[in-house]
Amino acid sequence: MADMVSIPHSQPQQHQFNPYTENGGTILAIAGADFSVIAGDTRQSEGYSIQTRYAPKVFRLTDKAVLAVNGFAADGNMFVKKVRQRLEWYRHAHAKDMPIRAIARLIQTMLYSRRFFPYYVYNILGGIEEDGTGAVYSFDPVGSYEREACRAAGAAQSLVQPFLDNQIYFKNQTPAPGTSFPGHLSLSTVLSLVIDSFTSATERHIEVGDGLEMYIVLAKNSPSIQSLRDIRGMSELTATEDGERVFVVRRDLKKD
Amino acid sequence: MSIMEYNGGSVIAMAGKDCVAIASDLRLGNQMLSISSNFQRVFPVTDRIYIGLPGLATDVTTLRERFRLRVNMYTIKEEREIEPEAFTHLVSSTLYEHRFGPYFISPVVAGISKTPTGGIKPFIAATDLIGCINFAKDFVVSGTASSKLFGVAEGLWEPDLGPEDLFETISQTLLNAVDRDAFSGWGAVVHVITKDQVITRKLKARMD
Amino acid sequence: METSFALIGKGYVIVAADTTSARSIVKMKNDEDKIKTVSPHLLMTYSGEPGDTVQFAEYIERNLRLYQIRNIYPLRPAAASSWIRRSLAESLRSRHPYSVNLLLGGYDTSLSEPKLYWIDYLGTVTEVPFAAHGYGSYFVLSLMDRYHDPEAPLEEGLETLKKCIQEVSKRLIVSPERYKVKIVDKDGVRDIDL
Numbered sequence: 001m002a003d004m005v006s007i008p009h010s011q012p013q014q015h016q017f018n019p020y021t022e023n024g025g026t027i028l029a030i031a032g033a034d035f036s037v038i039a040g041d042t043r044q045s046e047g048y049s050i051q052t053r054y055a056p057k058v059f060r061l062t063d064k065a066v067l068a069v070n071g072f073a074a075d076g077n078m079f080v081k082k083v084r085q086r087l088e089w090y091r092h093a094h095a096k097d098m099p100i101r102a103i104a105r106l107i108q109t110m111l112y113s114r115r116f117f118p119y120y121v122y123n124i125l126g127g128i129e130e131d132g133t134g135a136v137y138s139f140d141p142v143g144s145y146e147r148e149a150c151r152a153a154g155a156a157q158s159l160v161q162p163f164l165d166n167q168i169y170f171k172n173q174t175p176a177p178g179t180s181f182p183g184h185l186s187l188s189t190v191l192s193l194v195i196d197s198f199t200s201a202t203e204r205h206i207e208v209g210d211g212l213e214m215y216i217v218l219a220k221n222s223p224s225i226q227s228l229r230d231i232r233g234m235s236e237l238t239a240t241e242d243g244e245r246v247f248v249v250r251r252d253l254k255k256d
Numbered sequence: 257m258s259i260m261e262y263n264g265g266s267v268i269a270m271a272g273k274d275c276v277a278i279a280s281d282l283r284l285g286n287q288m289l290s291i292s293s294n295f296q297r298v299f300p301v302t303d304r305i306y307i308g309l310p311g312l313a314t315d316v317t318t319l320r321e322r323f324r325l326r327v328n329m330y331t332i333k334e335e336r337e338i339e340p341e342a343f344t345h346l347v348s349s350t351l352y353e354h355r356f357g358p359y360f361i362s363p364v365v366a367g368i369s370k371t372p373t374g375g376i377k378p379f380i381a382a383t384d385l386i387g388c389i390n391f392a393k394d395f396v397v398s399g400t401a402s403s404k405l406f407g408v409a410e411g412l413w414e415p416d417l418g419p420e421d422l423f424e425t426i427s428q429t430l431l432n433a434v435d436r437d438a439f440s441g442w443g444a445v446v447h448v449i450t451k452d453q454v455i456t457r458k459l460k461a462r463m464d
Numbered sequence: 465m466e467t468s469f470a471l472i473g474k475g476y477v478i479v480a481a482d483t484t485s486a487r488s489i490v491k492m493k494n495d496e497d498k499i500k501t502v503s504p505h506l507l508m509t510y511s512g513e514p515g516d517t518v519q520f521a522e523y524i525e526r527n528l529r530l531y532q533i534r535n536i537y538p539l540r541p542a543a544a545s546s547w548i549r550r551s552l553a554e555s556l557r558s559r560h561p562y563s564v565n566l567l568l569g570g571y572d573t574s575l576s577e578p579k580l581y582w583i584d585y586l587g588t589v590t591e592v593p594f595a596a597h598g599y600g601s602y603f604v605l606s607l608m609d610r611y612h613d614p615e616a617p618l619e620e621g622l623e624t625l626k627k628c629i630q631e632v633s634k635r636l637i638v639s640p641e642r643y644k645v646k647i648v649d650k651d652g653v654r655d656i657d658l
Contacts, residue, residue, distance in 0.1 A: 159407025162436040166408065172431040172461075200410035263588065284590050289602065291582055292590040314587035318553050357557070 020072050020120045021046055024207030026154035027057055027068035028197060029126040030168060031134035033184035034219035038066040038126035038136075039194045040154075041202070041253060042211035044073055053210035053255065060237050061087055062097040064244040065127035066215040067107075070154035071141065072120035079119045083107060097242070100127040104137040104145055111143035118142050122153040128244050132219040156201035156208050163200065167193050187216070187224040191231070195251065202253045212251040220244060259360045260311055260385070262287060264439030265297055266399030267308030268430055269366035270413060271378040271392075272422035275450045278306045278366035278380075279430045281401075281461070282443035284313055293442040293463070301327055302337050303454070305367035306447050307347070310399030311385065312360035319361055322350060340367030340379040344389055351387030358385045362398045368449055376451050395429075401437035408433050419455065423448050427459055435462050465638045467600030468498065468509040469628055470567045470580055472593050472614050473621035476649035477569035477578045478656075480625055481509040482600075482640030499646050501653045502528045503538040506570040507646050508548075511597055512585055513563040520564045524548055541570030541579035545589055553587030561585070565597045571648050578649070600632045600639075607631055618647070626658060 027040040044055035058068045059080050067083065069076035086106060090098045098106070104125055111119060123139040138151040150168045152160035165171040170181045185193075194214055201208040218224055220243030228234060231249055238245045264285045269278040284295035297316050298308040307323065309316045326346055330338050338346070344365045351359060362385050369379045382396035383389050390396060395413050397405035408429045417425055427446055434440040444459040468481035485493035498517070502508045502525045510521045527547075532538040539547065545568050555562045568581040582588075582595040594608040611624045625645065633639045645656040 156407065158403040158436070159410070161407075162404045162432045163408045163411040165435065166428060166432040167411070171435065172428060196411055200407060203410050204406045284588070286584070289605070291595070291605075292592050294592075295590050312586070313590075314549075314553050314556065314584075317549060317587065317589060321550075 020075075022071065022120075023051070023073040024155045025057055025070055026152065026156040026160065026198070026201055026205070026208050027070045027122075027124055028150075028152045028160060028164075028194060029068060029124045029136045029138075030150040030164070030185075030190050030194065031126065031136040031148075032187060032190055032224070034128075034132060034134060034222045035187050035190075035224045036066070036126040036128060036134040036136060036217045037187075037190050037194055037214055038068050038124065038217070039198065039212060039214040040068050040070065041198060041208050042213060043207065043209050045207050048206075050210075056213060058213050058215050059084075060215065060246055060248075061103065062127075063238055063240045063242055063246055064097060064217060065100045065103050065125060066217055066246065068124045068126070068153075070122050070124075075119040076121045079110070079121055079123070082110065086110070097240070099130045100125065100135055100137070101129060101147075104147070107137075107139060108143040108145050111139060111141065115142055124151055124153055126215070127217045128219045134217075134219070152197070156205040159201050159204060160197045163197060164193070186227065188227040191216075191227075191249075198253060209253045210255050212253050214249040214251070216247040216249065218245045218247070257287070260362075261400050261439055263311075263313040264400050264437075265295070265310045265313075266397070266401035266405060266430070266434060266437065266440040267298065267310045267364045268395065268397045268405050268409065268426060268433075269308065269364045269380040269382070270395040270409070270417075270422060270426045270429075271380050272417040272419065274368075274376060274378065275419045275422055275448060276366045276368060276378040276380055277422045277426040277446060277448045278308055278364065279426045279444060279446040280308050280310070281430065281434045281440045282445060283439070283441055285439060288438070290442060296445070298445060298447060300454075301343060301367075304449055304451075305338070305340050305343055305365065306449065306454075307343075308364040308366075308398065309361050310364070311362055315359040315361045319350070319359055319363070323347065326350065340365060340369045340381075343367070344381045344383070344391075348383050348387035348389050351383060351385065355386055360385055364396055364398050366447075366449060368451055400439040401433045404433035404436050405429060419448050419450050423455070423457070431459065431461055465599045465636070465640075466511040467596070467598040467604075467632055467636075467640055468511055468567055469596035469600060469604050469608075469625075470509065470569045470594065471608060471612055471621060471624060472569075472578045472580050473616045473618060474614070475571075475576075475578060476618055476621065476647055477507070477571065477580050478621050478625055478645065478647050479507045479509055479567060479569040480629070480643045480645045481511070483642045483644050484640045485514075487514065494642055497644050499644055500525050501646075503532060503544070503570075504652050505573055505648055506538070506541055506544055506568065507648050507653055508569075509567040509597070510564055512565050516562045517564050520551075520562045524551070540572050540574060541568065541581070542572070544568065544570065545581040545583065545591075549583060549587050549589045552583065552585060556585070556587055567595050567597060569648055571650055573650070576650065599636055600628075603631045603635050604628045622656070622658070629658070
């Protein structure tokens with residue numbers, strides 16, 4: 001007779017595979033009259049460990065659209081890959097780049113198609129609308145979205161968003177008598193605010209730091225190009241002759 | 257349900273040039289239900305020390321009474337006013353006495369202290385609910401909106417602000433932070449302490 | 465479910481509490497007076513854990529009476545609220561805390577002002593222009609945000625109170641059918657039939 005193996009008093013054990021993690025970092029986008037700035041830090045962490053000091057979270061999709069993804073990095077990268085694939089198919093079918101409001105709707109349907117096993121990612125899409133205005137679209141992980149003037153997401157959202165409310169929307173401020181707030185902020189002001197936001201977040205949040213990548217999308221013949229002249233560490237990524245131009249600025253953030 | 261977030265409320269203190277400011281919202285709630293829009297959680301300790309007590313509202317009152325007793329006893333025994341540094345240690349030890357059954361408050365202290373040479377020095381500090389002290393040179397925050405306060409303060413604060421500029425900085429920081437916090441807001445109060453006076457102002461805020 | 469509310473007007477405080485006494489799903493009584501007159505110008509509604517409520521209310525009532533006997537003058541509303549709060553706060557960190565929620569409405573004869581305090585079982589006290597406890601508070605507080613006027617004459621205050629009672633009976637599933645209403649002003653305490 002075969003040996004009987006008995007497991008003495010072993011309790012049934014439950015194993016649960018958790019397919020998600022949170023990889024820290026923060027993203028931010030601000031729209032201007034004829035430009036859009038989309039930024040993110042480059043630290044990628046898991047718990048208290050830094051996995052890499054350079055993992056981009058902001059991606060150029062077309063010459064008029066840039067996508068920032070934050071949350072679970074693996075999902076984020078896969079999602080960007082799939083969006084890019086859909087944009088390429090569109091280009092082959094229609095011989096032009098998809099307009100940004102169509103990309104926004106595409107992202108919604110792609111996210112909602114995974115309603116019950118979502119991409120664990122917060123998306124912010126920035127770029128130039130067909131009418132030449134700067135645009136920011138922000139999404140939740142299952143595809144709810146909205147066009148806004150500015151949005152922060154990720155680990156330091158709670159630090160950055162109220163600062164933006166104050167400095168972009170002028171919340172809780174009243175203009176001096178006889179004056180009014182500027183209707184649209186200039187590119188140089190916006191870039192300073194983005195840099196300040198990330199240095200502040202780096203100072204007080206452990207998951208933010210290492211590097212900063214700011215993508216700047218300019219509308220056709222935008223005069224805002226003037227204020228980019230003296231920006232340190234800038235390079236152009238424009239691929240087409242359509243008129244919209246994409247630039248990236250890379251800066252160091254504190255590494256502690 | 258977190259006890260520290262049961263009643264809501266936030267406090268911030270900032271140091272300036274020969275002045276300090278301490279500010280707080282005025283909401284008292286029961287989780288998501290707002291009960292009062294005039295709940296004071298910042299109290300004078302001496303003419304130039306204020307304490308803010310965000311956390312569980314019953315402990316706000318209990319601790320205020322306790323600190324008043326202990327400061328009075330100190331003043332009688334020492335025959336002098338307590339200094340902010342000593343008071344902060346008094347706060348810390350009072351909280352640590354209850355290490356394993358704490359008061360659910362993380363206090364913020366703001367005051368002007370005297371230097372041995374006869375000058376004055378702005379003083380701010382905060383502790384956690386069991387009395388671990390954080391002496392800061394710039395600003396300290398506490399309460400349900402603390403992460404928001406950190407973000408805005410880090411962006412707006414700069415060294416050596418005068419009383420009026422400090423008032424503007426702390427007010428903007430508080431208002432914009434509590435507007436993004438469901439548990440804080442419903443009005444605010446700011447105290448700016450200088451060497452010879454305390455300016456107290458009530459701020460109008462969003463009521464949602 | 466247990467509901468109580470109170471509001472201040474010009475020189476008076478109106479205090480109302482439902483009159484049901486329930487054990488689990490059973491209504492045992494529907495004429496219970498849950499508003500105690502704790503001193504000549506001070507009313508207190510109490511609600512919470514059955515047993516604790518009456519025990520604690522009577523403890524407060526007897527002690528405030530003792531104070532008046534000893535000192536001739538009764539405690540003023542602010543002082544009474546502090547003493548009651550301290551009792552609850554000390555009870556909270558004892559082995560058997562009272563779980564009683566109170567509304568303390570009084571007329572301060574020295575300041576010639578009506579006063580109202582919202583007190584919960586934790587010992588949280590706040591002075592308010594109007595207040596409520598229980599499930600009714602979720603309906604009534606927003607209503608009083610809209611209609612309350614601290615300078616309103618008594619008739620108008622009672623109208624607001626009626627609106628509150630109507631709203632609770634309309635929207636709350638387990639709404640009480642009857643309320644006891646009392647008023648305290650410079651002349652002391654009196655009952656009101658709505």
